[in-house]
Amino acid sequence: MSANDRILLSTPHMSGNEQKYINEAFETNWIAPLGPNVDLFEKEISEYVGSKGAAAISSGTAGIHLALDLLGVKSGDTVFCSSLTFIASANPILYCGAIPVFIDSERESWNMSPVALEKAFKEAEETNTLPKAVIVVNLYGQSADMDPIQEICNRYNVPIVEDAAESLGATYKDKMSGTIGKYGIFSFNGNKIITTSGGGMLVSDDTEALSRARFLATQARDQAPHYQHSKMGYNYRMSNILAGVGRAQLEVLDERVNARREVFDRYKIAFSEIDAIEMMPEAEFGRSTRWLTALTINPEKTTIKPMDLINYLNEHNIEARPVWKPLHLQPLFDGINYFTHGEESISDYLFYNGVCLPSGSNMTVEQQQRVIEQVKKCFVSESAKI
Numbered sequence: 001m002s003a004n005d006r007i008l009l010s011t012p013h014m015s016g017n018e019q020k021y022i023n024e025a026f027e028t029n030w031i032a033p034l035g036p037n038v039d040l041f042e043k044e045i046s047e048y049v050g051s052k053g054a055a056a057i058s059s060g061t062a063g064i065h066l067a068l069d070l071l072g073v074k075s076g077d078t079v080f081c082s083s084l085t086f087i088a089s090a091n092p093i094l095y096c097g098a099i100p101v102f103i104d105s106e107r108e109s110w111n112m113s114p115v116a117l118e119k120a121f122k123e124a125e126e127t128n129t130l131p132k133a134v135i136v137v138n139l140y141g142q143s144a145d146m147d148p149i150q151e152i153c154n155r156y157n158v159p160i161v162e163d164a165a166e167s168l169g170a171t172y173k174d175k176m177s178g179t180i181g182k183y184g185i186f187s188f189n190g191n192k193i194i195t196t197s198g199g200g201m202l203v204s205d206d207t208e209a210l211s212r213a214r215f216l217a218t219q220a221r222d223q224a225p226h227y228q229h230s231k232m233g234y235n236y237r238m239s240n241i242l243a244g245v246g247r248a249q250l251e252v253l254d255e256r257v258n259a260r261r262e263v264f265d266r267y268k269i270a271f272s273e274i275d276a277i278e279m280m281p282e283a284e285f286g287r288s289t290r291w292l293t294a295l296t297i298n299p300e301k302t303t304i305k306p307m308d309l310i311n312y313l314n315e316h317n318i319e320a321r322p323v324w325k326p327l328h329l330q331p332l333f334d335g336i337n338y339f340t341h342g343e344e345s346i347s348d349y350l351f352y353n354g355v356c357l358p359s360g361s362n363m364t365v366e367q368q369q370r371v372i373e374q375v376k377k378c379f380v381s382e383s384a385k386i
């Protein structure tokens, strides 16, 4: 690898053990969306996070869809969802024909604001449109503040789906992220903290519901020698080969979390001298995996905008990206209801001022140094212009 190779945001980081599990699958000819790796990966994930069970599936998105289906979300129902997130959190609401309502973030965690959630529930109660579910997203490796969120949802008797796609390995108080809601989902897409190239996991303490999820994920095939179906299903199971990759990846998850946190800490120390840069906070209620290092550029302290920095880094062969564009600002969701934390929308602020930097656990210290130098140069060159 040469000194100027492109540095990417987050790339797969194999442990070296993956091939062993793949070979086992080949040797036993378990090349199917079922088999021993699938069963064991489910068991190992549920043991790791401390849930009663887990169902391995083809993607995190499929997991959210299955969770909503299990909760009986139907056409015309309302579902609340964090606004500051990737589109995959909310697309399954549309698959069900339901109507999303978006909830703002709070500053401490960048995740769902309990204040905004309370406002949304009050209005929904008045208009008789209480939601069937609340999708709470744990962004960039950090849990949302689940206690107050859960208290509000319990009061209205509405279940939580925890979109923990980006936060496998993070904690909230003494629990693992993804295990607090009725259902939790993880993603093993190529850019996530561990990967199966593509895949996901649905976790819950309701093992009967998970059996039902497996049934729905295999075309809802009834028990009969002939192919009989009495309910609409999906083709959402994980392949036994990919589950093998996942098993090897899970073995090194804690190392990956530590590496990503070290990446974040190096950025934090290096940027402490740049007044305008504010690192994404780590809320005191839990440990973030720092899946992506995210920061905001204070517009009162510099004229540099996120896209200036992103373009500057791109010219130096470094990938950086804005923070997720909030879903209430997406053309797809034009006219959809949105509840803010305060007078101003926090997710808008984070989007307009936020940047994500390369954060892979396989990034070398030298590569990170290159990123740091270019960020510093960008800010120095700008202040020279003023």
Ligand SMILES: *Cc1c(COP(=O)(O)O)cnc(C)c1O
Binding pocket: 058, 059, 060, 061, 062, 085, 086, 088, 089, 137, 163, 165, 166, 186, 187, 188, 189, 198, 199, 200
């Ligand atoms: C990646 C991601 C998903 C979707 O996971 P896939 O496995 O790609 O379907 C859902 N929500 C968030 C917040 C994500 O980052």
